[in-house]
Amino acid sequence: MSVSPIRLIRHRHGARRLRWWPGQLRQLQALLDGHSFWARERSAAQLRRMLAGSQAVVSAWRGDRLVGFGRASSDGIFRAVLWDVVVAGDEQGQGLGRRLVETLLTDPALVGVERIYLMTTNSAGFYTQLGFEPGGTQKLMVRRQQ
Ligand SMILES: CC(C)(COP(=O)(O)OP(=O)(O)OC[C@H]1O[C@@H](n2cnc3c(N)ncnc32)[C@H](O)[C@@H]1OP(=O)(O)O)[C@@H](O)C(=O)NCCC(=O)NCCS
Known part of the structure; x- marks a missing residue:
């Protein structure tokens, strides 16, 4: 049996065509639950809001299966931050993580931005x-809410 590529x-930000169907959102939940420690137990409603509020979002699919995800927030000129870059366990170590990050970095929302951060x-x-x-000497400061 051939494996789909x-x-x-x-x-695209705000593109109706690329909205997530409920089943796809459930896959995103499962991917984050299974492969991150910081993004577990996010509800479908929270994920929808997160996606709508992210200026760049990339997903990777093998057939109908979600195997990778990443997103970024950006002001389009000075600062952007990468978030939630995750690759399914059985797909790791084959260059997919690199492709996800490169796709985010070449997104129009990030191209030309002065600094791109991540944690x-x-x-x-x-x-x-x-x-x-x-x-370097910069300190990450956090205000924890909720
Ligand atoms: C981190 C993660 C996204 C990398 O994805 P991946 O598909 O396995 O990475 P790639 O195969 O594209 O790796 C690219 C290169 O980075 C290296 N690399 C991958 N993970 C690494 C790690 N944790 N530490 C150091 N190097 C790493 C690879 O060896 C590879 O090097 P090579 O080109 O010399 O072979 C993936 O391991 C993952 O989802 N981890 C769990 C979630 C997570 O921690 N995400 C990061 C949040 S900040």
Whole structure:
């Protein structure tokens, strides 16, 4: 049986055509629940709002199966932040994570932006290969709400 190739989709901000169906949203929930520690137990309603509020969103599909995801927020000129880059366990180590990040970095919402940030606990080496470097003396400050 032939294996279908991986298809990457750029979800254009506000594009109706690329809205997520309920079944696809459930797959996104499962991907984040299964492969992240920071994005677990997000409800479908919360994910919808998250997607609508992200200026760049990319998903990767093998057939009907969601195998990768990433998103970014951006002001379009000075600052952008990558969020929730995740690859399904059985698809890791084959270049998909790199393709997801490269797709985000070449999104019109991020091209030309002065600085692109991200936070990572275990994957700094992955992002180093993609041109990111440690933030130096800058401190990450967090206000936890809810
Ligand atoms: C981090 C993650 C997205 C990488 O995706 P992936 O598809 O496995 O990565 P790729 O195959 O594209 O790897 C690209 C390169 O980065 C390296 N790499 C991948 N994960 C790495 C890690 N955690 N630390 C250091 N290097 C890493 C790979 O070895 C590869 O190097 P090569 O080109 O020399 O072979 C994936 O492992 C994942 O989803 N992890 C769980 C969620 C997570 O931690 N996401 C990051 C949130 S900040």
